[in-house]
Amino acid sequence: MNTDVQIMPNRYTLFMQGSIAMVPLSIAVIPWGLLAGSYAIESGLSPLESQALSAILFAGSAQLVATGMIKAGVGLTTLLLTTLFITSRHFLYSVSMRDRIGPLPLRWRLALGYLLTDELFAICGNQSKQRFEPWYALGAGLSFYICWNIATFVGIVAGSYIPALNELGLEFAVAATFIALVIPNIKDSPTLMAVTVALVLSVTFNLMKVEGALMIASLGGMLAGYLVDTILRKKQ
Numbered sequence: 001m002n003t004d005v006q007i008m009p010n011r012y013t014l015f016m017q018g019s020i021a022m023v024p025l026s027i028a029v030i031p032w033g034l035l036a037g038s039y040a041i042e043s044g045l046s047p048l049e050s051q052a053l054s055a056i057l058f059a060g061s062a063q064l065v066a067t068g069m070i071k072a073g074v075g076l077t078t079l080l081l082t083t084l085f086i087t088s089r090h091f092l093y094s095v096s097m098r099d100r101i102g103p104l105p106l107r108w109r110l111a112l113g114y115l116l117t118d119e120l121f122a123i124c125g126n127q128s129k130q131r132f133e134p135w136y137a138l139g140a141g142l143s144f145y146i147c148w149n150i151a152t153f154v155g156i157v158a159g160s161y162i163p164a165l166n167e168l169g170l171e172f173a174v175a176a177t178f179i180a181l182v183i184p185n186i187k188d189s190p191t192l193m194a195v196t197v198a199l200v201l202s203v204t205f206n207l208m209k210v211e212g213a214l215m216i217a218s219l220g221g222m223l224a225g226y227l228v229d230t231i232l233r234k235k236q
Contacts, residue, residue, distance in 0.1 A: 011135045018123070018139030025119040026147040029060065033148050036063050037155020043071035047156050054152040058114070058145060062086045085215055093121045100124075100132040108134050115141030189232065194225025 009017070033054070040050035045067070053063055062083045069079045093116055094101075101112055112134065120141045124132065186192050198221025205213030 009133075014133050014135035015139035018133075018136040018141075019143040021123055021136075022119065022140040022144050025122070026144050029119070029144070029148060030151045032060050033151025034155035034158065036060060036067070037152040037157075038159030039064060039155075040067050040152075041156055041159035043067045045070065047160070050156045051149070051153060054149050057083075058117070058148065059083075059087050060148070089118075089218070090116060093118075093125065096125060097121070100127070100129050104134060112137055112141065115145055117141070117144065119144055190225040190229035193228040194221040197221045197224035 036054060037050055040053060040063075041047070045053070053067070057063055057066070065086055066079055066083055069082065094113065097116075101109055104112070115138070120137065123140045124137045182195060186195055198217045201220045202213060202217035205216055210216065
């Protein structure tokens with residue numbers, strides 16, 4: 001008779017496993033956080049406002065764009081719409097993870113929904129419904145949130161004393177982080193096509209100084225991936 005009993009990890013163990021899994025991405029985002037904090041100070045925001053931007057908005061690319069628009073004196077409506085478009089990919093993340101997060105109590109849906117970032121999706125997005133553990137996701141998301149806000153705080157302090165901190169090339173961390181997130185997920189032809197088209201369109205439109213180049217490239221990449229996926233399905 002088999003007396004082996006499978007022992008399920010407790011909440012603390014799952015939380016710590018998620019936190020540890022997020023460590024590489026948390027480290028990679030530190031230069032990005034430094035840049036966000038220092039740039040906010042340079043743009044005229046107070047230290048409290050700069051930190052609140054990270055604590056409330058919690059979106060690296062959107063924060064940098066929003067801060068730049070604040071510095072340029074753009075209107076509130078334009079700023080909000082731009083931020084909405086930049087962060088619209090999170091709607092896709094939420095739809096993709098709906099079968100795992102949807103059945104959870106409201107407090108879990110609110111917490112994980114707020115903590116859902118590119119990095120958390122990279123960690124938990126491919127987990128099956130049976131494998132998904134809320135405490136693991138919470139550990140990953142919360143540890144990343146804390147690291148981001150600490151990095152922003154350091155950037156705020158440094159930006160107050162070190163002039164032109166944003167000219168040290170820290171923005172490369174943005175590209176490096178997304179490369180690290182995207183490359184491991186290229187596992188089929190539709191995804192490869194989507195990434196390739198988005199890359200080509202983004203570079204081309206930026207060189208042409210087309211407004212909204214990032215959004216156009218994103219939509220073009222998604223459309224290309226969808227078309228390739230549709231064609232392959234018809235051939236099967």
